[in-house]
Amino acid sequence: MTPGASPQALLDVRALSKAFGGLRAVDAVSLAVHEGEILGLLGPNGSGKTTLFNLIAGDLAPDAGEIYFAGRPITRYAPSRRAALGIVRTFQLVRALLNLTVLDNVLVARLYGREPAPSVSRARAEARRCLEIAGLDDRAGRPAARLPLADRKKLEIARALAARPRLLLLDEPAAGLDQREVDALLSLVRGARAEGITLMIVEHNMRVVHALCDRVVVLSAGRAIAEGTPARVLEHAAVVEVYLGRGDPPVRPLTGPR
Amino acid sequence: MSRRLVLGCVAAGLAMLPVLAGSRPVVEWSFLVLLYAALAQSWNLLGGFGGQVNLGHAAFFGLGALVTRRLWLGGLPLGEALLAGTAAATAMGAVVGAPSLRLRGPYFAIGTLAVAEILRITVGNILPEVSALPATTLAAYALAPRYYLALVLAGAVTAAAWWLTRSRFGCGLVAAREDEAVAESIGVSVFRHRLVAFVLGSGFAGIAGGIFAYYHPSFYPSFAFNPLWTFDPLVIAYLGGAGTVEGPWVGAVVYLALREALALRLGELHLLIFGACFIAVVVALPGGVVQALRGLGGRAARPRRAAGSQATPV
Amino acid sequence: MTILAQNTVFGLLIGALYGLAAVGLSLVFGVLKMLNVAHGELIMLGGYVTFWLFTLWRIDPFLSLLPSALALFLVGCLLYKVLFSRLLHAPEETKVKNSILIGFGLALILQTIAIQAWTADERAVSPGYAGAVLAAGGIAVPLSRLGALAVAFLALGGLHVFLHRTYPGKAIRATAEDVEAASLAGIPVPVIFLAAFGLGSALAGIAGTLVGLTDAVSPAIGLGWTLKALIVVVLGGLGSISGTFVAGLFLGVAESMSGFFLGNAYREIVGLMLFLLVLGVRPQGLFARR
Ligand SMILES: Nc1ncnc2c1ncn2[C@@H]1O[C@H](COP(=O)(O)OP(=O)(O)O)[C@@H](O)[C@H]1O
Ligand SMILES: [Mg+2]
Numbered sequence: 001m002t003p004g005a006s007p008q009a010l011l012d013v014r015a016l017s018k019a020f021g022g023l024r025a026v027d028a029v030s031l032a033v034h035e036g037e038i039l040g041l042l043g044p045n046g047s048g049k050t051t052l053f054n055l056i057a058g059d060l061a062p063d064a065g066e067i068y069f070a071g072r073p074i075t076r077y078a079p080s081r082r083a084a085l086g087i088v089r090t091f092q093l094v095r096a097l098l099n100l101t102v103l104d105n106v107l108v109a110r111l112y113g114r115e116p117a118p119s120v121s122r123a124r125a126e127a128r129r130c131l132e133i134a135g136l137d138d139r140a141g142r143p144a145a146r147l148p149l150a151d152r153k154k155l156e157i158a159r160a161l162a163a164r165p166r167l168l169l170l171d172e173p174a175a176g177l178d179q180r181e182v183d184a185l186l187s188l189v190r191g192a193r194a195e196g197i198t199l200m201i202v203e204h205n206m207r208v209v210h211a212l213c214d215r216v217v218v219l220s221a222g223r224a225i226a227e228g229t230p231a232r233v234l235e236h237a238a239v240v241e242v243y244l245g246r247g248d249p250p251v252r253p254l255t256g257p258r
Numbered sequence: 259m260s261r262r263l264v265l266g267c268v269a270a271g272l273a274m275l276p277v278l279a280g281s282r283p284v285v286e287w288s289f290l291v292l293l294y295a296a297l298a299q300s301w302n303l304l305g306g307f308g309g310q311v312n313l314g315h316a317a318f319f320g321l322g323a324l325v326t327r328r329l330w331l332g333g334l335p336l337g338e339a340l341l342a343g344t345a346a347a348t349a350m351g352a353v354v355g356a357p358s359l360r361l362r363g364p365y366f367a368i369g370t371l372a373v374a375e376i377l378r379i380t381v382g383n384i385l386p387e388v389s390a391l392p393a394t395t396l397a398a399y400a401l402a403p404r405y406y407l408a409l410v411l412a413g414a415v416t417a418a419a420w421w422l423t424r425s426r427f428g429c430g431l432v433a434a435r436e437d438e439a440v441a442e443s444i445g446v447s448v449f450r451h452r453l454v455a456f457v458l459g460s461g462f463a464g465i466a467g468g469i470f471a472y473y474h475p476s477f478y479p480s481f482a483f484n485p486l487w488t489f490d491p492l493v494i495a496y497l498g499g500a501g502t503v504e505g506p507w508v509g510a511v512v513y514l515a516l517r518e519a520l521a522l523r524l525g526e527l528h529l530l531i532f533g534a535c536f537i538a539v540v541v542a543l544p545g546g547v548v549q550a551l552r553g554l555g556g557r558a559a560r561p562r563r564a565a566g567s568q569a570t571p572v
Numbered sequence: 573m574t575i576l577a578q579n580t581v582f583g584l585l586i587g588a589l590y591g592l593a594a595v596g597l598s599l600v601f602g603v604l605k606m607l608n609v610a611h612g613e614l615i616m617l618g619g620y621v622t623f624w625l626f627t628l629w630r631i632d633p634f635l636s637l638l639p640s641a642l643a644l645f646l647v648g649c650l651l652y653k654v655l656f657s658r659l660l661h662a663p664e665e666t667k668v669k670n671s672i673l674i675g676f677g678l679a680l681i682l683q684t685i686a687i688q689a690w691t692a693d694e695r696a697v698s699p700g701y702a703g704a705v706l707a708a709g710g711i712a713v714p715l716s717r718l719g720a721l722a723v724a725f726l727a728l729g730g731l732h733v734f735l736h737r738t739y740p741g742k743a744i745r746a747t748a749e750d751v752e753a754a755s756l757a758g759i760p761v762p763v764i765f766l767a768a769f770g771l772g773s774a775l776a777g778i779a780g781t782l783v784g785l786t787d788a789v790s791p792a793i794g795l796g797w798t799l800k801a802l803i804v805v806v807l808g809g810l811g812s813i814s815g816t817f818v819a820g821l822f823l824g825v826a827e828s829m830s831g832f833f834l835g836n837a838y839r840e841i842v843g844l845m846l847f848l849l850v851l852g853v854r855p856q857g858l859f860a861r862r
Binding site for chain 3: 311313353354356357358360361362363364365367368369371372373375376379380383384438489492496526527529530532533534536537540541
């Protein structure tokens with residue numbers, strides 16, 4: 001197979017595997033994400049979704065397999081180098097530069113990432129814009145450590161967007177949000193897509209999945225077991241089986257491994 | 259604006275000091291404040307803004323001193339000797355930093371400690387004789403040029419620290435200190451930033467060593483590698499406030515004043531007090547004096563600007 | 573040929589001490605994820621225990637092993653309670669960093685106290701067998717160093733049995749492996765932490781006694797031993813106890829050989845080179861199992 005096998009694929013993951021001790025967290029997963037689409041990644045807790053994100057973003061090195069981004073092999077790139085190419089992720093257990101202000105958190109991303117701002121003052125102005133879009137502008141001067149969870153989740157996305165991604169990886173962005181906050185999230189993600197950003201979203205909230213995803217891939221025990229439109233896949237017998245044993249809808253405990 | 263005014267007055271005062279101060283001990287003490295402030299500030303570039311503990315700053319100070327002294331006494335003009343000393347310290351910084359900063363955990367602290375101690379022992383073995391200035395040099399010895407060199411250096415390192423608080427690079431360095439994974443995820447190469455800050459700090463420490471070599475009439479070459487050249491800047495940085503621009507200055511004044519006062523009364527025992535102070539600051543007051551003062555100043559003290567002005571809970 | 577053999581033997585003799593010095597440090601790091609850079613000062617204190625017991629009451633250094641280990645165990649527990657336990661709840665990177673900083677201050681304090689209490693002079697013990705030498709096949713080995721080697725092996729063997737065969741030892745290993753799982757399994761983690769720090773310090777005490785027996789003690793020796801221990805710990809692989817001891821022997825022989833080939837002034841440089849090389853090429857350690 002040549003990298004050009006699916007010429008329009010922005011991200012091409014080939015037979016990617018990662019084991020922790022004896023546990024195969026990601027087991028020979030192959031998938032492609034096309035420019036402009038929103039791909040949902042589903043699966044019960046512990047099925048390897050976050051690990052797959054870690055592999056794509058470069059926070060973990062795979063045991064086997066290859067990753068291509070825009071036709072370029074990036075399997076051995078450091079996360080920062082991937083971010084500079086346009087792969088940016090958010091964290092399931094939200095993280096931030098806690099001692100810095102909300103604005104500074106986003107400012108750093110605007111200074112690095114893809115297409116960094118040419119000067120600090122320009123970056124600051126653009127970072128303010130990012131905060132406005134995410135609905136955080138009134139919190140700009142606060143230390144990130146003092147934000148409530150919902151705002152921290154917004155900050156995750158604002159920071160990621162400030163890095164001007166081509167491919168944005170969102171890990172359970174709706175978890176812990178209420179109805180109104182989920183609506184805000186939906187419009188934020190739609191706005192990102194309208195700007196041409198391609199997305200991969202791990203999400204248990206089926207409303208979010210149905211509202212956003214063009215296509216979903218289902219992981220179970222580290223393997224990709226189904227793929228298709230959300231409506232089709234969620235009827236798929238194997239998928240129902242995976243989920244039924246776990247109660248419906250599957251809810252991620254707050255203190256799970258990331 | 260009032261800040262600028264204060265800054266200008268301090269700078270002018272420092273520049274005029276050798277002319278105005280009647281007594282040599284005052285100039286001598288001020289020279290030491292400048293040297294220690296510069297050394298602590300050079301440690302602060304990575305240690306404070308980057309949050310990585312360098313336990314071997316003495317190595318770079320010592321290398322700068324050793325190379326500068328030997329070349330200068332060997333007949334090279336002072337400027338070139340200083341340059342060579344700086345280059346040696348910078349190169350050593352790269353050699354130690356490149357493998358050890360790549361790894362997480364205590365490797366960097368161990369590596370820097372190792373390089374300092376091993377150089378100290380080796381230099382002591384190879385060059386056991388005291389290095390004294392020849393009589394002709396001593397006859398022409400004047401404190402003022404030493405003082406001004408130290409002033410320029412302290413100003414330059416402080417400018418570098420100030421640059422960290424308002425530049426892209428400084429933002430990246432602080433981001434890496436706060437959370438490596440987040441920093442990497444938005445495109446900050448944690449390793450590269452730390453390495454650059456470290457090599458820069460090593461180079462500045464090398465110049466400080468070179469100035470010390472130009473200043474001191476007679477010392478054992480291995481003395482410039484003494485672990486106290488690491489310990490003092492560390493204490494000063496923490497005392498004043500690691501990761502702040504003012505911290506090393508405040509720390510140097512407080513430290514040298516205390517040392518003067520305590521050493522007179524307590525002799526060696528003052529080291530014990532400094533050790534205890536240091537631990538207390540690390541455990542209880544990670545922001546140092548600068549932050550404690552800011553805390554008193556209340557809300558107004560909240561750092562408005564970039565990243566770097568925040569104190570470092572290491 | 574005999575000279576090479578002689579050098580190897582000397583390297584092993586000193587290397588066993590490096591290994592013993594490093595094992596305590598490695599144990600503490602493995603369990604607590606803290607790096608006590610005042611470990612060498614604990615070794616120094618152990619040396620003084622032996623020196624004073626011998627000087628005041630003619631107690632043989634080998635007999636002072638126990639009181640030295642005990643005294644340092646208590647000192648370790650105290651230091652842990654007063655200082656290091658404050659870091660328990662910090663995130664891992666902060667824990668490593670701040671433990672290093674605390675240890676750094678502590679080293680200065682202990683060294684100053686030792687100078688005040690016992691002067692900066694070098695002290696050595698001279699039991700009746702001090703000069704005795706065992707010669708075989710052209711290789712001469714000082715008897716006291718041989719004894720030190722035997723004690724180092726015994727201490728490490730004992731540690732191994734303790735960690736692998738006894739309940740408290742297994743609890744320590746379980747805690748090093750995974751604190752949360754250990755805690756869920758009902759292991760009293762706070763006690764284990766205290767015990768591990770005390771045990772690591774006791775090992776420093778034993779090492780100190782052997783240093784007092786085979787070498788001289790002075791308040792300034794701490795940093796040198798910390799350094800050797802740190803290098804050995806990295807060569808052996810952070811947290812790996814058996815790897816640490818092998819690395820100690822390795823460093824001893826490497827130093828001894830380079831002292832022979834390059835001259836004694838340069839023997840220390842080898843440790844630094846090895847250290848940087850290992851970091852660049854094999855950071856998990858030369859002898860780590862994993
Ligand atoms: N760093 C790690 N070390 C060991 N096991 C891990 C690590 N990260 C994840 N795992 C394990 O890998 C499996 C997949 O985890 P994860 O990718 O977080 O699943 P998901 O995000 O789908 O809930 C889980 O069993 C988890 O316990
Ligand atoms: Mg997950």
